[in-house]
Amino acid sequence: xxxxxxxxxxxxxxxxxxxxxxxxxxxxxxxxxxxxxxxxxxxxxxxxxxxxxxxxxxxxxxxxxxxxxxxxxxxxxxxxxxxxxxxxxxxxxxxxxxxxxxxxxxxxxxxxxxxxxxxxxxxxxxxxxxxxxxxxxxxxxxxxxxxxxxxxxxxxxxxxxxxxxxxxxxxxxxxxxxxxxxxxxxxxxxxxxxxxxxxxxxxxxxxxxxxxxxxxxxxxxxxxxxxxxxxxxxxxxxxxxxxxxxxxxxxxxxx
Numbered sequence: 001x002x003x004x005x006x007x008x009x010x011x012x013x014x015x016x017x018x019x020x021x022x023x024x025x026x027x028x029x030x031x032x033x034x035x036x037x038x039x040x041x042x043x044x045x046x047x048x049x050x051x052x053x054x055x056x057x058x059x060x061x062x063x064x065x066x067x068x069x070x071x072x073x074x075x076x077x078x079x080x081x082x083x084x085x086x087x088x089x090x091x092x093x094x095x096x097x098x099x100x101x102x103x104x105x106x107x108x109x110x111x112x113x114x115x116x117x118x119x120x121x122x123x124x125x126x127x128x129x130x131x132x133x134x135x136x137x138x139x140x141x142x143x144x145x146x147x148x149x150x151x152x153x154x155x156x157x158x159x160x161x162x163x164x165x166x167x168x169x170x171x172x173x174x175x176x177x178x179x180x181x182x183x184x185x186x187x188x189x190x191x192x193x194x195x196x197x198x199x200x201x202x203x204x205x206x207x208x209x210x211x212x213x214x215x216x217x218x219x220x221x222x223x224x225x226x227x228x229x230x231x232x233x234x235x236x237x238x239x240x241x242x243x244x245x246x247x248x249x250x251x252x253x254x255x
Contacts (some may be wrong), residue, residue, distance in 0.1 A: 005048050011040035042209065050213075052075070052099035052223045071225035079234035081229045085236040092240050095195060099188050099247060103255075110185045110252050114178070117189055126241055128165035129200060131160040133238035136207070140231050143214070146221040152214055159207040165241065166200030169193045172248065189248050196241045203237050222228040 014037030022031035053068035060066045072078055080223050102109045110116060135158035142151035173180075173189050180190040213219035219226055 002243065005044060007040055007044040007048065011037050011044060013037075014040060045209070046152050046213075050218070050223070050225045052149070052220075069223060069225075071223070071228045075225055075228070077225055077229050078232060081232050085233060088234060089240070091165045092195065092243075095188075095192055096243060096247060099192065099251075102188060103251075106184070111183065111253065114185055114252070115176045116252040117143065117172035117193070117248050118176050119249050121168050121175055122245040125165045125168035125172060125196075126245040128161045128168060129196075129238055129241040132161035132165060132200075132203075133142070133234050134232045136231050139210075140224070140227055142223055143219070143227055144221055148214060148216065152211060153212070155207055155211045159204055159211070162200050162204050162207065166197040166204070169197040169200070169245070172245075192244045192248055196237075196244045199240060203230075203234055206233060 014033045018030045018034035018037060021027075021033055055068065057065045057067055070076075135154045139151045139154035139158065142148075142154060150225040170193055173186070173193050178189055180187045206231065210219060210230050213226050
């Protein structure tokens, strides 16, 4: 558990400021506020959370000893990530629902002349993201076996593939000429593509954080809560990418 700190409050102010500034189209202010918010979050995580204790257990009295470190499903952080991603998945499900909702109420969804996102870019996005997810599983396994070099290599390659997958997801509607302001079909495809691309981007930040923690010897075979939580995040991110790319690429072909 983190120690007392004002850093989370500072992070919340800047992150909230980014959203508020975006609402009023203050783009520069939003970007600066968002970057400062991210920096505050990373600083707080690095200095105040997942601290490696001096000893594994502590005597609580009356013959009871309590562990000072936990990871995986035994930790509060793992469950916080799980609950967060369940909420995130609910929002994602509503976006997928909107795609099929418009299909049921509009006879021309997708419209006959819509180019659609095609197959190439969606399949590249899906393939890169799934391999990135598999490499995260390998990174966790290598780390648990204390094979740090192999774990770091898996993390590094996974990070590059995750970034490539997010870029390919955006390229799918962009390269095929879909315009988000033209009609509801183009807009819906763009929103879905941006959703998974942003989640890949967040995953990249998490992967780089884990890599930095490993290089700093703050992520070990025993003290691996950061990697465990990030792998859990990637389960959801990979599933979201798979559903999105299959829907936007294959459904137009079926209609």
